[in-house]
Amino acid sequence: MERPYKKWLRTLCASLVALVFFVPIWMMLLGSFKDQGEVLHLDLSFPSQLRIDNYIHVLQTGSILRGYWNSIVITTGTVVLILLCGAVTGIIISRRKGRSGRALYLYYLFGLTATMQIVTTYSLMIKLKLNGSYLGVILVFTAINLPFAVMTFSSFVTGVPREIDEAAIIDGAGPLRLIFRILLPIMKPVTVTNLIIAAIGVWNNFQVPLYLMSSSRQTTIPMTVFNFYGLYARSWNYVFAALTITILPVMLLYLCLQKYIVEGMTAGAVKG
Numbered sequence: 001m002e003r004p005y006k007k008w009l010r011t012l013c014a015s016l017v018a019l020v021f022f023v024p025i026w027m028m029l030l031g032s033f034k035d036q037g038e039v040l041h042l043d044l045s046f047p048s049q050l051r052i053d054n055y056i057h058v059l060q061t062g063s064i065l066r067g068y069w070n071s072i073v074i075t076t077g078t079v080v081l082i083l084l085c086g087a088v089t090g091i092i093i094s095r096r097k098g099r100s101g102r103a104l105y106l107y108y109l110f111g112l113t114a115t116m117q118i119v120t121t122y123s124l125m126i127k128l129k130l131n132g133s134y135l136g137v138i139l140v141f142t143a144i145n146l147p148f149a150v151m152t153f154s155s156f157v158t159g160v161p162r163e164i165d166e167a168a169i170i171d172g173a174g175p176l177r178l179i180f181r182i183l184l185p186i187m188k189p190v191t192v193t194n195l196i197i198a199a200i201g202v203w204n205n206f207q208v209p210l211y212l213m214s215s216s217r218q219t220t221i222p223m224t225v226f227n228f229y230g231l232y233a234r235s236w237n238y239v240f241a242a243l244t245i246t247i248l249p250v251m252l253l254y255l256c257l258q259k260y261i262v263e264g265m266t267a268g269a270v271k272g
Contacts, residue, residue: 023044025247026044027042027043027044028240028243028244029240029244030044030045030046030047031236031237031240032054032055032237032240032241032243032244033047033050033051033052033054033237034047034048034051034054034237035047035049035051035237036234036235036236036237038237039236039237039240040236042236051237054237054238054240054241055241055244055245057238057241058228058238058241058242058245059245062224062225062228062238062242063219063224063227063228064221064224064228064242064245064246066217066219066224067219067220067221067223067224067225068221070134070209070218070219070220070221071203071220071221073134074134074137074138074141074202074209074220075199075202075203077134077135077138078138078141078142078145078198078202079195079198079199079202081138081139081142082142082145082146082149082194082198083149083191083194083195083198085142085146085149085150086146086149086150086152086153086194087149087153087179087183087184087187087191088179089104089108089146089150089153089154090149090150090151090152090153090154090155090156090157091153091154091157091179091183092104093105093108093150093154094153094154094155094157094158095157095162095165105150105151105154108146108147108150108151109147109151110147111143111146111147112147112148112151116140116144116208118207118211121140121211121212122211122212125140125212131212131214132212132213132214132215132218134218136212137208137209137212137213140208140212141202141205141208144208145197145198145201145202148194148197149194149198152190152193152194153187153190153194156187156189156190157183157187160183160186160187164182164183164186165178165182165183168182192257195257196253196254196257196258199250199253200250200253200254203221203249203250204222204250205220205222206220206222206223206226209222209223210223221246222246224242224246225239225242225243225246228242229242
């Protein structure tokens with residue numbers, strides 16, 4: 001049996017590491033309720049008065065709601081494509097025997113090491129007439145995140161007994177019913193894991209919309225905060241309020257679904 005002091009030591013180390021990430025978030029949250037003079041100290045002191053008007057000012061002048069809408073459209077479309085294509089491709093790769101399945105798996109695995117080339121991607125978007133459109137950005141984000149999704153889905157499905165497939169086929173299930181009614185419910189942990197990772201990555205991405213979005217009305221949340229910071233570089237209370245509004249959706253998503261992350265990541269890492 002493990003000695004009690006080792007558990008306490010491990011808990012203490014984990015708490016110290018968590019504190020490193022929590023302190024900046026707490027400072028940002030407190031600063032969003034301070035006035036301009038108090039927030040310049042950049043400390044963890046409580047505000048003398050809760051300035052709710054900081055958030056009102058940000059919502060009225062920062063185009064935050066427009067950025068929210070654009071980010072929701074892009075993030076939702078990307079996550080749906082990633083989960084759909086990643087799950088179907090992962091199932092096919094894991095269930096197909098032979099060199100073709102292995103070659104397809106290595107192809108997607110190579111995508112994890114390949115970096116996005118802005119110039120060639122931008123040129124391709126222009127030729128396809130997708131530059132400056134939601135669809136173009138969604139497809140680029142999907143291509144970036146799809147290799148990881150395929151790898152985790154295929155590794156997870158490898159650990160699912162083939163007898164489940166055979167029993168479903170005997171009962172008259174076709175390929176689509178087998179995938180969407182039988183296997184996808186079993187893959188709930190890895191599905192939620194990919195959902196969270198993809199959603200957070202797309203929501204916080206600044207580079208892709210910066211180069212591929214041509215209209216100011218299509219700016220996403222990171223671009224909106226960047227523009228807002230340039231306008232209020234010395235007003236940290238407004239900047240902190242804008243950042244708090246920005247990270248709130250992904251924090252809530254993570255807190256609600258965090259119990260599935262470790263299970264999904266572990267299953268995708270050790271199976272296959």
